[in-house]
Amino acid sequence: MKKIVMSLAVSLGAIAFTSPNAFASIGTVASAKGKSALDYVDLFIGTEGAGTQYGGVQPNTCVPFGSFHLVPMTRTNRIGRLSYNAADEQLDGFILTRQPTIWMGDWGEVRVFVKPSKISEIKAAPYRTDVKTADGSAYSLTATAHAAWIKGLSPEIVATFPECGVNTNRMDAKYGYPLKNFGGWWYADKSVPGELKIGLSLISADQAKANLEKEIGKLSFNDVVAAAKAEWEKMFSRVQIDAPDDVKKIFYTGLYRTLLFPRKIDEFGRYYSAFDDKIHEGEMYTCFSLWDTYRAEHPLLTLIAPEHVDGMMQSLINMQREGGWLPKWPNPSYTGIMCGAPAEVVLAEAYVKGFRGFNLQQAYAAVKRNATRPQHIDTVCDWKDRGMFGRTPETRGGLHSYMTRGYVACDITRESVSRTQDFGMADRAAAILADAVGRHEEAEMFRARSFNYRNNWCEKEGRFLPRKANGFFVPRSQLAKPYRDYCEQSPETATWTVPYDTDGLAKLLGGKQEAVRKLDEYFDTLFWLPERGNKSIHGNQPSHHTSYLYNRFGAPEKTQRRVRDIMTKSYSTNRKGFDGNEDCGQMSAWYILSALGFYPVDTMCGEYEIGSPMVRYAKLEIGAPFKSATLEIKVKNYAPDRWRVKRVSFNGRELKEFRIRHSDMIGGGVLEFEMDDGEEPQKFVVVEPAKELPVVADVDVVVVGATVPGVAIAGRVKEAGLSAFVVSSRPYLGEDLAGKLRLDVGPLDYKGNICELLRQLTLTAGNPAVPFGGISPFAVKTVFDNYLLGRDIPFLTWTYACDVVRDVNGAVAGIVIVNRNGRQV
Known part of the structure; x- marks a missing residue:
């Protein structure tokens, strides 16, 4: 029989304390036990x-x-x-x-x-x-x-x-x-x-x-x-904890696994690049499992290995400069696996958290290219995972559809729903980096695009569903496993994969109270898998932030309960280990952060949500490129089975929103939890924000889309004695014509306003609208502007319709629009 002897397998029991409120000294504990963290x-x-x-x-x-x-x-x-x-x-x-x-x-x-x-x-x-x-x-x-x-x-x-x-x-x-x-x-x-x-x-x-x-x-x-x-x-030595032995074993084993990747492959100042097949000067990291690790592994490294972060970011930038595209899973070159654009997210996160040792201009140039240049086969390739060379989706596969429709069409591209959601998150990253380099107009464009995930929301069914090129949704009843339109997800798990706009998600779900109810239903009926020995959906990364969404919806106690359930049920010290694959440290990083009592839902906002700590005490040593500092985590009324947090404070200031900033943590201090030892749960009330939406205009008809028919309809409405308002998602009117180099309107056999509008663009001698013999996109815009302004019809460009307003009877009474800054009116 084979005998396996671990260098640290002996369980020595829990540490005894004279007082349940005492805070152990890490050094004293290690010395008394005779065992180091390693x-x-x-x-x-x-x-x-x-x-x-x-x-x-x-x-x-x-x-x-x-x-x-x-x-x-x-x-x-x-x-x-x-x-x-x-x-x-x-x-x-x-x-x-x-x-x-x-x-x-x-x-x-x-x-x-x-x-x-x-x-x-x-x-x-x-x-x-x-x-x-x-x-x-x-x-x-x-x-x-x-x-x-x-x-x-x-x-x-x-x-x-x-x-x-x-x-x-x-x-x-x-x-x-x-x-x-x-x-x-x-x-x-x-x-x-x-x-x-x-x-x-x-x-x-x-x-x-x-x-x-x-x-x-x-x-x-x-x-x-x-x-x-x-x-x-x-x-x-940078991360020391006091906790029961089983927690220490999972925690420190996880810490070891989070420090394995990405690999550092430069050799004393030089490296071979598998992106251009050449030798370069500098440092290089590879083996980024980015679709997995942007969620927790990279945020953890910004705390425990910050001296490596700038080199990792510059490595991603160099991969783009040497290979043409930012990677998703370099090993050591492009591999065509997974979807989205996670490299853009980790670059933005690094910038938000204060890392300045990588070339920011190059970073934005790489991100912008990925976000605006579809590959030449994008309109015909379905971007199958691990496609053969030449058909690998290292850029944003489905980008052409996303840019022209506002969503990735499911009858053209696989994993369409996940791509639209992930592209929205990457657009948020692009906006952050654009602002960082002073490209504010481009930032506003990307920020507006980040809301495109809403275009996959089917209001009738109350979930994100695939959408065809013609605009029609595919009903949930017509989707079969494995789900072609979701990346390692189901329609139910995809409901929650919008970590970068949780307020917007709550609105789609019917408000924060309804979001909490639906999240309860999800955890109670779908999260745990009896057919797999009661393993959980937590075994795959898209669900890793889900338990912390309760915080964003105003119910932090529910986050505490769900997080503790996952830590105790989905992680173990046995040979199987987890409910799913480690994936370059991501599974362990989730546990480490959660055991410390916090986790990033939105990795680009510079904040962590408070959860339920598994440790009695922890000490994190913060180092370069930040100033040296010590972050202590203390837990009052600790007991291994106490999961409910009564109060949490940082440096004596109560964190009433159960959220803490990264910038505060790296400055050092004391994050103190007080656990509730009573039987009755704390009462938290989900508060919907009292928010008066400013009314831009009170009109009879709102026309969404400043195309030829849309502008013409606005003219007809005005002629009928009614008021109209036109909204265009482009920075100009005539969006279906102005992007063309040559105008082709066909025979002028239209009736009414459309004919009149097009006649002004006809290439005839003496037409005052355009010079004889040619027409430019600028001329198209001018004609459309004059057409509306001459009829006193107001309009807004760079503006998206993002929601409807209903009266007390449920009838549509108006629309909510969002401008390029993301401001809703």
Whole structure:
């Protein structure tokens, strides 16, 4: 029987306190227990299972953000399978792998095979792994940023292992650009019997040898282990907690996993780019699982590893400069997986949180290109996930439809509802960065576009539904699993995936009280999955913010209850680990932030929602590029089963809205929770904001859309003795003509006002509206402006209709419009 021994698996029980209100000293606790934070890391949590039914991770020996991981190999990896699974009994060898997650491929990996034998014992810590097998072999592993050391190999294995070589394999190659210069180079030092010291490089064999010499050189094995351990201890010292042992184990194991990615692949000032197949100066990170990690992993890194954030942002910018588009899942090049534009979101978040070490002008240029330039096949490609090279949606797949219709049409593009929602969030990011570089008009345009998600809201069914190019919705009853129009979601989960405009979402749902009721219904009937052993939808990332929406809707106690349920039911210390795959630290980042008592619903607003802490006490050390500061988290009346927060304050100031700013936290101070130990819940009243919408005009008819028919109808209304008002989403009138270089109106066989309006644009000699022989878009706009102004018909451009106003009987009484600044009137 295989025996697995973790370096920190022993449970020593809860810490005793003389008073339930006491705040433990981290240093005292660690000393009394004889265990450091690093000792609680269990590398085997989440390593046993298949597909999406477990953590999808492996025991990686490495350094934080290392360029590769050294892993015991129990099976051959591929897309959908890792090299190690705790259910396997046989050791086949060891792999120097760059495969970031179970659903992505490896690239330039190096394998060291041994005589297959049953594993009898395995110990693993982040900085060292030891494996014993039934045939009497004993192996020891450690690693640096670009080099590995394996001890215990047979002389035959060492003798036959090539001294240097290159592996050009890229499992994801068919989804990205052809790369003739790509290669995972290695150089092996075989000078010590039974040992291999292997240097890695993406630049050359000579660089691999240089990396080995610089990082290991004449150091002993124990020296390298100690150096790797010191790197982990440095990172772990920034986040210290006091909590029950099971919480510590999940928390610190999660912390280790959040510090694995993105990979830092530059080699002493140079890096190979898989985006233009060239060598560049500078630093480079890759393996960004952005669709997953923009939600919690990247926000967490802004607190615990801020010195890496600027380099990560510049890496995304460089990928666009070298490859043409901002990536969604670089591994190490484009892979065509997932939808949306999450790179834009993390760039905006970094700016909002005060990071200034990346090129802001380049960042906005990259974001603007992604947001305004559809790929040449966008009108005919359905953007299937992981499409073959040339059909990968690294830009915004479906952007042409989004720009012309205000939504992604489902009969043209897959995952249309999710794309529209995600593009709206990315437009919000684009607006933030446009303002940052002084492009305020463009910012207003992007900000107005960010509300396009509402165009997929079907008022009749009360949910976001796919919409065809002709404007018609596809009814919920006609949608079949798997849902083609949602990205790893259902129509029900997609109801809540608008984290960047929760006020607007509440209005669509019928107000905040109704939003709370529907959110209750969602959690009570859909969130937990009895058919999957009561696992939860939390196993996939789009639901990660959902439990915190109660805060935004005015019911913070419900957030506290739901968050605590998820932390205790969806995370465990067993081999399966989570309700779903880790995905480059995202699952763990959610737990870490939630256990500390806060979480970002909208990552670009610079605020965190307050939840229900699982820790008694925590201390976060804030560092560069911010001023050094200490953030303490203290919990009064703590008990492991107390989830209800009676009061929360920061530096003595009560946080009545259950929200805290990032800028306050990085300045240091005390975030103090007081838990409610009573039986009766605290009473919170959902308050709908008393908001008088300013009335722009009181008219008989509102015409939405300043097209030829729309402007003509406004003229007919005026002639009938009624008042009219015209609203155009473009910055000009005549939106169906003014964008054309050549006017083509066809035969003038129309009747009434349309004919009269078009006649003014006819290319005839002597027509005062336009010069003979030609017409410009400016002339079209001029004619339409004069047509309305001459009839005293008011109009607004750059304005969208976003809602209807009903009277007490439910009849439509008006519309709500939003201008390019997002202001509703």
